Amino acid sequence: MQADTQLTQDNVLERKCLTASEDMLLAGLVGRGIQRSRTPEMHMAEASAHGIRSVYKIIDFDVFSGREPDLAEILSAAEMTGFNGLNVTYPFKIQVVPLLDQLSANAKAVGSVNTVVFRDGRRYGHNTDLWGFAESFRRGMEGAARRKVLLIGAGGAGVAVAHALADLGIENLLVFDIDPIRAARLVAQLKINRPATTTEVVDHLDAGTVSGLDGIVNATPIGMAKAPGSAFPAELLDQAMWVADIVYFPLETQLLKDARKIGCRILPGSGMAIFQASRSFELLTDRPADPERLKTTFDNFVEPGGT
Numbered sequence: 001m002q003a004d005t006q007l008t009q010d011n012v013l014e015r016k017c018l019t020a021s022e023d024m025l026l027a028g029l030v031g032r033g034i035q036r037s038r039t040p041e042m043h044m045a046e047a048s049a050h051g052i053r054s055v056y057k058i059i060d061f062d063v064f065s066g067r068e069p070d071l072a073e074i075l076s077a078a079e080m081t082g083f084n085g086l087n088v089t090y091p092f093k094i095q096v097v098p099l100l101d102q103l104s105a106n107a108k109a110v111g112s113v114n115t116v117v118f119r120d121g122r123r124y125g126h127n128t129d130l131w132g133f134a135e136s137f138r139r140g141m142e143g144a145a146r147r148k149v150l151l152i153g154a155g156g157a158g159v160a161v162a163h164a165l166a167d168l169g170i171e172n173l174l175v176f177d178i179d180p181i182r183a184a185r186l187v188a189q190l191k192i193n194r195p196a197t198t199t200e201v202v203d204h205l206d207a208g209t210v211s212g213l214d215g216i217v218n219a220t221p222i223g224m225a226k227a228p229g230s231a232f233p234a235e236l237l238d239q240a241m242w243v244a245d246i247v248y249f250p251l252e253t254q255l256l257k258d259a260r261k262i263g264c265r266i267l268p269g270s271g272m273a274i275f276q277a278s279r280s281f282e283l284l285t286d287r288p289a290d291p292e293r294l295k296t297t298f299d300n301f302v303e304p305g306g307t
Protein backbone atom coordinates (compact mmCIF):
# COMPACT_ATOMS: atom_id res chain seq x y z
CA MET A 1 0.00 0.00 0.00
CA GLN A 2 1.03 3.64 -0.37
CA ALA A 3 2.94 5.26 2.47
CA ASP A 4 0.13 7.76 2.99
CA THR A 5 -2.23 5.06 4.23
CA GLN A 6 -3.66 5.92 7.63
CA LEU A 7 -5.98 4.03 9.89
CA THR A 8 -9.36 5.70 10.16
CA GLN A 9 -11.61 2.92 11.41
CA ASP A 10 -10.91 -0.13 13.51
CA ASN A 11 -14.33 -1.70 13.55
CA VAL A 12 -13.47 -4.17 10.82
CA LEU A 13 -15.94 -6.96 10.29
CA GLU A 14 -14.43 -10.28 9.48
CA ARG A 15 -15.33 -10.88 5.87
CA LYS A 16 -15.26 -14.16 4.11
CA CYS A 17 -14.08 -13.73 0.54
CA LEU A 18 -12.04 -15.27 -2.22
CA THR A 19 -8.47 -14.02 -2.41
CA ALA A 20 -7.57 -11.90 -5.43
CA SER A 21 -5.42 -13.87 -7.85
CA GLU A 22 -1.93 -12.43 -8.40
CA ASP A 23 -1.90 -13.13 -12.12
CA MET A 24 -5.27 -11.59 -12.81
CA LEU A 25 -6.85 -8.17 -12.50
CA LEU A 26 -10.50 -8.41 -11.55
CA ALA A 27 -11.95 -4.93 -11.08
CA GLY A 28 -14.73 -2.58 -12.08
CA LEU A 29 -15.91 1.00 -12.30
CA VAL A 30 -18.94 1.92 -10.20
CA GLY A 31 -20.95 5.01 -11.07
CA ARG A 32 -23.80 6.42 -13.12
CA GLY A 33 -23.81 7.28 -16.82
CA ILE A 34 -20.41 5.65 -17.35
CA GLN A 35 -21.04 3.56 -20.47
CA ARG A 36 -18.53 5.64 -22.44
CA SER A 37 -15.76 5.62 -19.82
CA ARG A 38 -12.22 4.98 -21.05
CA THR A 39 -11.15 3.59 -17.66
CA PRO A 40 -11.85 -0.11 -18.42
CA GLU A 41 -9.84 0.02 -21.66
CA MET A 42 -6.89 1.67 -19.91
CA HIS A 43 -6.77 -0.90 -17.09
CA MET A 44 -7.24 -3.92 -19.37
CA ALA A 45 -4.61 -2.80 -21.88
CA GLU A 46 -2.16 -2.08 -19.07
CA ALA A 47 -2.84 -5.49 -17.48
CA SER A 48 -2.32 -7.18 -20.82
CA ALA A 49 1.04 -5.38 -21.27
CA HIS A 50 2.09 -6.86 -17.92
CA GLY A 51 1.04 -10.33 -19.09
CA ILE A 52 -1.86 -10.56 -16.66
CA ARG A 53 -5.39 -11.49 -17.60
CA SER A 54 -8.08 -9.01 -16.70
CA VAL A 55 -11.79 -8.62 -16.35
CA TYR A 56 -12.89 -5.03 -15.84
CA LYS A 57 -16.63 -4.50 -15.48
CA ILE A 58 -18.62 -1.32 -15.91
CA ILE A 59 -21.10 -1.27 -13.01
CA ASP A 60 -23.46 1.48 -14.13
CA PHE A 61 -26.32 2.19 -11.74
CA ASP A 62 -28.18 3.88 -14.60
CA VAL A 63 -28.62 0.63 -16.49
CA PHE A 64 -29.65 -1.87 -13.83
CA SER A 65 -32.87 -3.59 -14.78
CA GLY A 66 -35.22 -4.41 -11.93
CA ARG A 67 -34.30 -3.54 -8.35
CA GLU A 68 -31.32 -1.24 -8.07
CA PRO A 69 -28.75 -2.56 -5.55
CA ASP A 70 -27.20 -0.20 -3.06
CA LEU A 71 -23.52 0.65 -3.03
CA ALA A 72 -22.83 -1.52 0.03
CA GLU A 73 -24.20 -4.58 -1.78
CA ILE A 74 -21.99 -3.93 -4.81
CA LEU A 75 -18.90 -3.58 -2.62
CA SER A 76 -19.67 -6.79 -0.73
CA ALA A 77 -20.38 -8.73 -3.92
CA ALA A 78 -17.13 -7.56 -5.55
CA GLU A 79 -15.11 -8.28 -2.43
CA MET A 80 -16.62 -11.72 -1.89
CA THR A 81 -15.98 -12.76 -5.50
CA GLY A 82 -12.28 -11.92 -5.27
CA PHE A 83 -12.10 -8.53 -7.02
CA ASN A 84 -8.77 -6.74 -6.54
CA GLY A 85 -10.80 -3.59 -6.06
CA LEU A 86 -13.09 -1.03 -7.64
CA ASN A 87 -12.82 2.38 -9.17
CA VAL A 88 -15.58 4.68 -7.97
CA THR A 89 -16.95 7.71 -9.76
CA TYR A 90 -19.91 10.10 -9.78
CA PRO A 91 -22.04 10.10 -7.65
CA PHE A 92 -20.49 7.61 -5.20
CA LYS A 93 -17.06 9.03 -4.30
CA ILE A 94 -18.21 10.41 -0.95
CA GLN A 95 -20.95 7.84 -0.30
CA VAL A 96 -18.36 5.03 -0.41
CA VAL A 97 -16.21 6.44 2.42
CA PRO A 98 -18.16 5.02 5.40
CA LEU A 99 -18.08 1.58 3.78
CA LEU A 100 -14.26 1.40 4.00
CA ASP A 101 -11.84 0.39 6.76
CA GLN A 102 -8.89 2.62 6.03
CA LEU A 103 -8.24 5.79 4.02
CA SER A 104 -5.02 7.12 2.49
CA ALA A 105 -3.94 10.57 3.68
CA ASN A 106 -5.05 12.09 0.36
CA ALA A 107 -8.48 10.43 0.50
CA LYS A 108 -8.86 11.58 4.07
CA ALA A 109 -7.95 15.19 3.24
CA VAL A 110 -10.21 15.38 0.19
CA GLY A 111 -13.01 13.40 1.85
CA SER A 112 -13.68 11.25 -1.19
CA VAL A 113 -12.43 8.01 -2.73
CA ASN A 114 -12.05 6.95 -6.35
CA THR A 115 -10.12 3.71 -5.81
CA VAL A 116 -11.03 0.92 -3.39
CA VAL A 117 -8.53 -1.90 -2.88
CA PHE A 118 -9.63 -5.18 -1.25
CA ARG A 119 -6.77 -6.82 0.59
CA ASP A 120 -6.53 -9.29 3.47
CA GLY A 121 -10.17 -8.80 4.40
CA ARG A 122 -9.86 -5.02 4.55
CA ARG A 123 -11.09 -2.23 2.29
CA TYR A 124 -8.60 0.57 1.56
CA GLY A 125 -9.77 3.86 0.05
CA HIS A 126 -7.57 6.13 -2.09
CA ASN A 127 -8.07 9.34 -4.00
CA THR A 128 -5.88 9.26 -7.10
CA ASP A 129 -7.55 12.33 -8.68
CA LEU A 130 -5.37 14.55 -6.48
CA TRP A 131 -2.11 12.93 -7.57
CA GLY A 132 -3.42 12.60 -11.14
CA PHE A 133 -3.93 16.35 -11.53
CA ALA A 134 -0.65 17.16 -9.78
CA GLU A 135 1.35 14.79 -11.98
CA SER A 136 -0.32 16.05 -15.14
CA PHE A 137 0.55 19.61 -14.13
CA ARG A 138 4.17 18.74 -13.20
CA ARG A 139 4.72 17.15 -16.61
CA GLY A 140 2.68 19.50 -18.76
CA MET A 141 3.26 22.87 -17.09
CA GLU A 142 6.91 22.79 -16.10
CA GLY A 143 8.15 26.19 -14.97
CA ALA A 144 4.64 27.72 -14.88
CA ALA A 145 4.23 30.61 -12.44
CA ARG A 146 2.51 29.59 -9.19
CA ARG A 147 1.91 32.79 -7.24
CA LYS A 148 -1.79 33.41 -7.81
CA VAL A 149 -4.23 30.91 -9.31
CA LEU A 150 -8.01 30.81 -9.75
CA LEU A 151 -9.87 27.53 -9.33
CA ILE A 152 -13.38 27.52 -10.79
CA GLY A 153 -15.60 24.78 -9.34
CA ALA A 154 -15.51 23.48 -5.76
CA GLY A 155 -17.36 20.20 -6.31
CA GLY A 156 -16.00 16.66 -5.94
CA ALA A 157 -13.17 17.03 -8.44
CA GLY A 158 -12.51 20.66 -7.50
CA VAL A 159 -11.70 19.66 -3.91
CA ALA A 160 -9.06 17.16 -5.13
CA VAL A 161 -7.62 19.68 -7.61
CA ALA A 162 -7.44 22.38 -4.92
CA HIS A 163 -5.35 20.10 -2.69
CA ALA A 164 -3.16 19.22 -5.67
CA LEU A 165 -2.63 22.91 -6.46
CA ALA A 166 -1.55 23.51 -2.87
CA ASP A 167 0.85 20.54 -3.12
CA LEU A 168 2.23 22.04 -6.33
CA GLY A 169 3.24 25.13 -4.36
CA ILE A 170 0.54 27.61 -5.39
CA GLU A 171 0.97 30.53 -2.99
CA ASN A 172 -2.43 32.20 -3.30
CA LEU A 173 -5.47 30.20 -4.43
CA LEU A 174 -8.76 31.93 -5.27
CA VAL A 175 -11.86 29.71 -5.38
CA PHE A 176 -14.97 30.58 -7.36
CA ASP A 177 -18.15 28.51 -7.54
CA ILE A 178 -21.69 29.55 -8.50
CA ASP A 179 -22.62 27.88 -5.23
CA PRO A 180 -20.84 30.16 -2.72
CA ILE A 181 -21.36 27.69 0.14
CA ARG A 182 -19.28 25.09 -1.68
CA ALA A 183 -16.51 27.61 -2.32
CA ALA A 184 -16.49 28.67 1.34
CA ARG A 185 -16.45 25.05 2.51
CA LEU A 186 -13.47 24.25 0.29
CA VAL A 187 -11.54 27.30 1.48
CA ALA A 188 -12.17 26.33 5.12
CA GLN A 189 -11.02 22.76 4.36
CA LEU A 190 -7.80 23.98 2.69
CA LYS A 191 -6.97 26.29 5.58
CA ILE A 192 -6.88 23.18 7.79
CA ASN A 193 -5.35 20.67 5.36
CA ARG A 194 -2.94 22.87 3.40
CA PRO A 195 -2.21 25.96 5.57
CA ALA A 196 0.92 26.92 3.58
CA THR A 197 -1.33 28.07 0.72
CA THR A 198 -3.32 31.26 1.23
CA THR A 199 -6.88 30.64 0.06
CA GLU A 200 -9.88 32.92 -0.42
CA VAL A 201 -13.35 32.84 -1.93
CA VAL A 202 -14.10 34.99 -4.97
CA ASP A 203 -17.80 35.82 -5.32
CA HIS A 204 -17.77 36.94 -8.95
CA LEU A 205 -15.44 37.15 -11.94
CA ASP A 206 -14.46 40.54 -13.37
CA ALA A 207 -11.30 42.39 -14.36
CA GLY A 208 -10.68 43.36 -10.73
CA THR A 209 -11.01 39.92 -9.17
CA VAL A 210 -8.87 38.21 -11.83
CA SER A 211 -6.12 40.83 -11.98
CA GLY A 212 -2.59 39.46 -11.53
CA LEU A 213 -3.56 35.82 -12.03
CA ASP A 214 -0.82 33.43 -13.15
CA GLY A 215 -3.23 30.66 -13.99
CA ILE A 216 -6.80 29.35 -14.11
CA VAL A 217 -8.16 25.84 -13.60
CA ASN A 218 -11.65 24.83 -14.65
CA ALA A 219 -13.08 22.10 -12.40
CA THR A 220 -16.73 22.69 -13.34
CA PRO A 221 -18.56 20.50 -15.89
CA ILE A 222 -18.93 23.56 -18.17
CA GLY A 223 -17.25 22.77 -21.47
CA MET A 224 -18.36 19.15 -21.58
CA ALA A 225 -20.19 18.07 -24.71
CA LYS A 226 -23.39 17.97 -22.63
CA ALA A 227 -22.69 21.34 -20.90
CA PRO A 228 -21.18 23.51 -23.64
CA GLY A 229 -19.68 26.95 -23.02
CA SER A 230 -17.02 28.26 -20.68
CA ALA A 231 -17.11 29.06 -16.96
CA PHE A 232 -14.55 31.84 -17.49
CA PRO A 233 -15.37 34.87 -19.69
CA ALA A 234 -13.05 34.87 -22.73
CA GLU A 235 -12.60 38.66 -22.51
CA LEU A 236 -10.93 38.29 -19.10
CA LEU A 237 -8.22 35.94 -20.43
CA ASP A 238 -4.71 37.32 -20.72
CA GLN A 239 -1.92 35.86 -22.84
CA ALA A 240 0.35 35.70 -19.76
CA MET A 241 -1.99 33.27 -17.94
CA TRP A 242 -1.75 29.50 -18.16
CA VAL A 243 -5.10 27.72 -18.41
CA ALA A 244 -5.91 24.15 -17.31
CA ASP A 245 -9.17 22.28 -17.74
CA ILE A 246 -10.09 18.96 -16.13
CA VAL A 247 -12.94 18.29 -18.56
CA TYR A 248 -11.65 15.86 -21.19
CA PHE A 249 -14.70 15.19 -23.32
CA PRO A 250 -14.16 17.05 -25.61
CA LEU A 251 -10.38 17.20 -25.28
CA GLU A 252 -10.33 20.87 -26.24
CA THR A 253 -13.03 22.68 -24.35
CA GLN A 254 -14.33 26.15 -25.21
CA LEU A 255 -12.13 27.59 -22.44
CA LEU A 256 -9.00 25.95 -23.86
CA LYS A 257 -9.97 27.08 -27.38
CA ASP A 258 -10.36 30.67 -26.17
CA ALA A 259 -7.05 30.48 -24.31
CA ARG A 260 -5.11 28.89 -27.16
CA LYS A 261 -6.45 31.52 -29.56
CA ILE A 262 -4.77 34.33 -27.62
CA GLY A 263 -1.55 32.38 -27.01
CA CYS A 264 -1.97 31.10 -23.43
CA ARG A 265 -0.19 27.94 -22.34
CA ILE A 266 -2.87 25.24 -21.92
CA LEU A 267 -3.27 21.90 -20.14
CA PRO A 268 -6.15 19.58 -21.16
CA GLY A 269 -8.02 17.28 -18.74
CA SER A 270 -6.81 14.07 -20.39
CA GLY A 271 -3.57 14.17 -18.35
CA MET A 272 -5.43 14.03 -15.04
CA ALA A 273 -7.59 11.15 -16.33
CA ILE A 274 -4.53 9.20 -17.47
CA PHE A 275 -2.44 9.76 -14.33
CA GLN A 276 -5.28 8.99 -11.94
CA ALA A 277 -5.75 5.70 -13.81
CA SER A 278 -2.02 5.05 -13.68
CA ARG A 279 -1.86 5.37 -9.88
CA SER A 280 -5.08 3.41 -9.53
CA PHE A 281 -3.70 0.52 -11.61
CA GLU A 282 -0.61 0.43 -9.39
CA LEU A 283 -2.74 0.29 -6.25
CA LEU A 284 -4.92 -2.49 -7.66
CA THR A 285 -2.11 -4.67 -9.00
CA ASP A 286 1.11 -3.67 -7.17
CA ARG A 287 2.68 -3.33 -10.62
CA PRO A 288 4.16 -0.15 -12.13
CA ALA A 289 1.92 1.48 -14.75
CA ASP A 290 3.30 3.10 -17.88
CA PRO A 291 1.57 6.49 -18.36
CA GLU A 292 2.69 6.67 -22.01
CA ARG A 293 1.04 3.35 -22.73
CA LEU A 294 -2.09 4.46 -20.88
CA LYS A 295 -2.10 7.64 -22.96
CA THR A 296 -1.95 5.61 -26.17
CA THR A 297 -4.94 3.54 -25.04
CA PHE A 298 -6.79 6.69 -23.99
CA ASP A 299 -6.08 8.43 -27.33
CA ASN A 300 -7.05 5.39 -29.42
CA PHE A 301 -10.24 4.67 -27.55
CA VAL A 302 -13.21 4.22 -29.83
CA GLU A 303 -16.48 4.87 -28.08
CA PRO A 304 -19.12 2.14 -28.09
CA GLY A 305 -21.27 2.83 -31.10
CA GLY A 306 -18.62 5.20 -32.46
CA THR A 307 -16.30 4.66 -35.40
Ligand code: NAD
Nearest residue numbers: 153154155156157158177178179220221231246269272273
Ligand atom coordinates in the same frame (compact mmCIF):
# COMPACT_ATOMS: atom_id res chain seq x y z
P1 NAD B 1 -19.60 18.37 -9.23
O1 NAD B 1 -20.98 18.45 -9.75
O2 NAD B 1 -19.32 17.66 -7.96
O3 NAD B 1 -19.01 19.85 -9.07
C1 NAD B 1 -19.08 20.85 -10.04
C2 NAD B 1 -19.03 22.21 -9.34
O4 NAD B 1 -18.98 23.22 -10.35
C3 NAD B 1 -20.24 22.50 -8.47
O5 NAD B 1 -19.81 22.92 -7.19
C4 NAD B 1 -20.98 23.61 -9.23
O6 NAD B 1 -21.67 24.51 -8.38
C5 NAD B 1 -19.83 24.29 -9.94
N1 NAD B 1 -20.22 25.03 -11.14
C6 NAD B 1 -21.03 24.61 -12.15
N2 NAD B 1 -21.11 25.57 -13.09
C7 NAD B 1 -20.33 26.59 -12.69
C8 NAD B 1 -20.00 27.85 -13.24
N3 NAD B 1 -20.50 28.26 -14.43
N4 NAD B 1 -19.16 28.66 -12.56
C9 NAD B 1 -18.66 28.28 -11.35
N5 NAD B 1 -18.95 27.09 -10.78
C10 NAD B 1 -19.78 26.26 -11.44
O7 NAD B 1 -18.74 17.74 -10.43
P2 NAD B 1 -17.29 17.09 -10.32
O8 NAD B 1 -17.42 15.67 -9.96
O9 NAD B 1 -16.46 17.97 -9.48
O10 NAD B 1 -16.80 17.12 -11.84
C11 NAD B 1 -16.57 18.34 -12.52
C12 NAD B 1 -15.98 18.04 -13.89
O11 NAD B 1 -14.70 17.44 -13.76
C13 NAD B 1 -16.81 17.04 -14.71
O12 NAD B 1 -16.91 17.53 -16.03
C14 NAD B 1 -15.99 15.78 -14.71
O13 NAD B 1 -16.14 15.03 -15.90
C15 NAD B 1 -14.57 16.34 -14.63
N6 NAD B 1 -13.62 15.39 -14.03
C16 NAD B 1 -12.47 15.13 -14.71
C17 NAD B 1 -11.55 14.26 -14.16
C18 NAD B 1 -10.29 13.93 -14.90
O14 NAD B 1 -9.65 12.93 -14.57
N7 NAD B 1 -9.87 14.75 -15.87
C19 NAD B 1 -11.77 13.65 -12.92
C20 NAD B 1 -12.96 13.97 -12.23
C21 NAD B 1 -13.89 14.85 -12.81
